[in-house]
Amino acid sequence: MIWSIAWKNVWRKKTRSIVVIISIALGIWGTIFTYAFMIGWVNQRVYAVLNSEVSHMQIHHPKYKENNDMQYTIPNGNKIINDLGSISGVKTYSKRVEIGAMANVSSKSTGVIINGIDVENEKQVTEIYKNIIDSAGTYFDSKKSNLIIIGDKLAKELKLTRYTITPELISSLRNKKLPESLTTKLDSLIGINYRVEAKFETALQETLGEELATQYFYLIKNKAISYKIRSKIILTFQNANGELSGAAFRLAGVFKTSNSMFDGMNVFVRNSDLQAISGFSDQQFHEIAIMVTNTDSLNLIQQEIQAKYPELQVETWREIQPEMALSSDYMNISYYFFLVIILFALSFGIINTMLMVVLERIKEIGMLMAIGMNKMKVFLMIMFETVYLAMVGGFVGMIFSALTVWRTGQSGIDLTAFVGEGMEAMGYSAYVFPEISIDYYFGTGIMIILTALIAAIYPARKALKLNPADAIRSDA
Amino acid sequence: MKVIEVKNLHKTYDEGEVKVEAVRGIDLTFEQGEFAAIVGPSGSGKTTFLNMLGGLDTPTKGEIDIDGVKVHNMKGSALIDFRMKNIGFVFQAYNLIPVLSAKENVEFIMRLQKMTKIERDTRAEELLKAVGLGDRMNSRPSKLSGGQQQRVAVARALASKPKFILADEPTANLDSKSTETLLDIMEKLNKEENITFIFSTHDARVVKKARRIITVEDGKIISDERKS
Numbered sequence: 001m002i003w004s005i006a007w008k009n010v011w012r013k014k015t016r017s018i019v020v021i022i023s024i025a026l027g028i029w030g031t032i033f034t035y036a037f038m039i040g041w042v043n044q045r046v047y048a049v050l051n052s053e054v055s056h057m058q059i060h061h062p063k064y065k066e067n068n069d070m071q072y073t074i075p076n077g078n079k080i081i082n083d084l085g086s087i088s089g090v091k092t093y094s095k096r097v098e099i100g101a102m103a104n105v106s107s108k109s110t111g112v113i114i115n116g117i118d119v120e121n122e123k124q125v126t127e128i129y130k131n132i133i134d135s136a137g138t139y140f141d142s143k144k145s146n147l148i149i150i151g152d153k154l155a156k157e158l159k160l161t162r163y164t165i166t167p168e169l170i171s172s173l174r175n176k177k178l179p180e181s182l183t184t185k186l187d188s189l190i191g192i193n194y195r196v197e198a199k200f201e202t203a204l205q206e207t208l209g210e211e212l213a214t215q216y217f218y219l220i221k222n223k224a225i226s227y228k229i230r231s232k233i234i235l236t237f238q239n240a241n242g243e244l245s246g247a248a249f250r251l252a253g254v255f256k257t258s259n260s261m262f263d264g265m266n267v268f269v270r271n272s273d274l275q276a277i278s279g280f281s282d283q284q285f286h287e288i289a290i291m292v293t294n295t296d297s298l299n300l301i302q303q304e305i306q307a308k309y310p311e312l313q314v315e316t317w318r319e320i321q322p323e324m325a326l327s328s329d330y331m332n333i334s335y336y337f338f339l340v341i342i343l344f345a346l347s348f349g350i351i352n353t354m355l356m357v358v359l360e361r362i363k364e365i366g367m368l369m370a371i372g373m374n375k376m377k378v379f380l381m382i383m384f385e386t387v388y389l390a391m392v393g394g395f396v397g398m399i400f401s402a403l404t405v406w407r408t409g410q411s412g413i414d415l416t417a418f419v420g421e422g423m424e425a426m427g428y429s430a431y432v433f434p435e436i437s438i439d440y441y442f443g444t445g446i447m448i449i450l451t452a453l454i455a456a457i458y459p460a461r462k463a464l465k466l467n468p469a470d471a472i473r474s475d476a
Numbered sequence: 477m478k479v480i481e482v483k484n485l486h487k488t489y490d491e492g493e494v495k496v497e498a499v500r501g502i503d504l505t506f507e508q509g510e511f512a513a514i515v516g517p518s519g520s521g522k523t524t525f526l527n528m529l530g531g532l533d534t535p536t537k538g539e540i541d542i543d544g545v546k547v548h549n550m551k552g553s554a555l556i557d558f559r560m561k562n563i564g565f566v567f568q569a570y571n572l573i574p575v576l577s578a579k580e581n582v583e584f585i586m587r588l589q590k591m592t593k594i595e596r597d598t599r600a601e602e603l604l605k606a607v608g609l610g611d612r613m614n615s616r617p618s619k620l621s622g623g624q625q626q627r628v629a630v631a632r633a634l635a636s637k638p639k640f641i642l643a644d645e646p647t648a649n650l651d652s653k654s655t656e657t658l659l660d661i662m663e664k665l666n667k668e669e670n671i672t673f674i675f676s677t678h679d680a681r682v683v684k685k686a687r688r689i690i691t692v693e694d695g696k697i698i699s700d701e702r703k704s
């Protein structure tokens with residue numbers, strides 16, 4: 001009975017209640033959506049760390065990582081490779097030779113890390129092969145020797161790119177419902193090749209005008225770009241014996257991950273090709289990357305391998321990328337910290353509203369107490385009313401959050417136009433797919449109810465202090 | 477049969493420097509089935525006296541005995557409980573819960589008393605018919621006239637089967653037509669069901685209907701007349 005009266009009381013001053021409800025809903029929506037955005041972002045980064053960059057675990061010679069001295073290959077590497085298969089929980093693994101080198105294309109040159117890999121094993125461990133850009137070659141599909149895979153960033157640095165407006169590009173822009181004024185103007189650029197991004201941008205600005213060009217540059221650029229597959233890239237480095245060595249490789253494919261720094265640094269060649277020039281034998285390599293079946297047992301597997309090879313450095317991705325692990329782990333705590341601040345602010349609105357409620361109803365509450373409603377029930381009535389108000393606001397906010405998170409989680413939020421290259425330079429994707437687990441909703445719901453209960457105490461106590469005789473007499 | 481016995485009742489409001497002696501030495505008894513009016517000018521102490529009778533306010537001095545229970549000694553939830561079970565209240569205004577219908581308002585007090593649903597339903601309907609609102613049972617107070625609201629309040633006061641009903645200026649906000657209807661209903665309930673009504677007023681038309689007229693001035697009884 002008390003709870004149903006309290007519910008009806010919520011709707012007595014509709015406008016006022018709705019204002020409170022909307023403010024709570026907005027606070028909750030803002031909190032959940034912001035975090036869904038950040039969680040989605042961090043999770044994508046973690047995914048990239050695990051599946052393109054670091055893998056779950058890596059084994060090195062303990063001195064190798066001090067300054068990537070390539071003398072420190074893993075002792076008895078092949079024996080370890082043979083043993084890993086029998087360790088339970090280890091899913092896949094791949095060995096790599098890593099050599100610092102200069103990459104040259106005609107006049108351009110830049111420093112890179114050559115990753116000498118076993119293609120089939122590598123595919124089991126990293127997803128670089130899935131990140132080959134459309135119509136930018138393949139991941140060692142050809143049987144030819146001395147093939148090389150490089151990242152999009154490096155391809156641009158080495159000027160292995162070309163920007164061309166094609167009729168297909170224009171019709172695909174038309175399909176995207178871009179303004180007709182834009183697509184017709186672009187016609188004049190059909191067939192012209194631009195080797196450098198900056199020149200292409202200038203050309204676009206001249207034809208489209210400043211405004212359209214800035215707005216659509218990123219989109220058009222990503223469609224106009226093509227890579228000079230089969231170009232020759234010369235790699236020069238010191239071999240295992242300290243002598244200068246090198247060879248020409250043919251560009252087989254270009255990949256793009258969400259981490260442009262990674263894309264700018266790493267090139268992949270077949271280990272068998274590298275051996276011929278590096279001076280390293282089949283037995284010598286620097287790194288073993290491991291994926292496990294279940295990440296929950298990651299630490300146990302690490303301990304097992306470490307115990308077996310005490311002389312080696314066995315690290316999980318958390319140790320290799322500690323800042324990444326930290327931001328992932330602290331998401332939860334920081335969410336509740338943020339939520340508490342938001343709820344604290346909202347609680348003032350709730351307290352204020354409920355104080356007004358008590359003040360407005362002094363006579364009514366006096367009457368209720370006079371006819372026999374005890375203090376407990378009066379207290380509960382105000383409590384219920386507050387909790388309902390907060391719960392409705394919370395519920396609306398959470399429904400709205402769930403819808404927006406779901407919707408943007410499907411389509412992704414495209415930040416390319418704003419921060420694209422900046423984010424990618426830091427390893428974060430410019431497409432964010434917000435996500436948040438259901439636990440957050442439960443936790444938030446509980447926090448809202450707690451806030452309401454705490455906020456209700458002061459107004460409810462005010463109601464309790466009323467003396468029925470005075471309350472009825474009062475002229476309020 | 478004696479229902480209420482009041483002995484040497486005093487109430488002094490202590491407002492710091494000024495002390496207001498609102499009631500100073502009232503001795504009275506009420507019998508079952510009385511229809512009594514407390515009459516007096518504004519500020520004479522009527523409300524203060526009725527509040528003490530109803531256990532809403534505690535006397536500074538004196539005794540109130542209701543059917544053998546010393547009400548002046550009661551406190552807290554025991555007092556609230558006693559009020560709920562023994563006394564029906566009708567106030568000048570703000571008698572009803574705005575979010576409940578007439579019938580739900582009458583039922584409310586029976587719910588507090590934990591009566592069964594069937595009991596509540598039949599009694600609420602019966603009482604609302606008795607006050608002439610059989611056709612307005614599902615209306616909320618805001619949809620009723622002032623007179624109708626006071627009649628619902630009378631029905632609500634009766635719902636708990638109290639020993640008596642206290643009504644502090646029940647007609648103060650009503651026009652003469654509604655005043656008459658309300659008093660006729662109260663009179664009828666008094667005659668037919670032997671319900672005890674004690675009400676305050678300073679309206680001459682209301683006074684005329686009373687069978688006992690207690691006149692107070694400055695917190696004291698100056699006359700107590702019974703009509704036959």
Ligand SMILES: Nc1ncnc2c1ncn2[C@@H]1O[C@H](COP(=O)(O)OP(=O)(O)O)[C@@H](O)[C@H]1O
Binds near residue numbers: 518519
């Ligand atoms: N809570 C209170 N504090 C101080 N004085 C009060 C209080 N309630 C009533 N009084 C005073 O007591 C006197 C009697 O008031 P009241 O019982 O309301 O008279 P009536 O109902 O006959 O108009 C008045 O002088 C009034 O001002």
Ligand SMILES: [Mg+2]
Binds near residue numbers: 522523
């Ligand atoms: Mg009065």
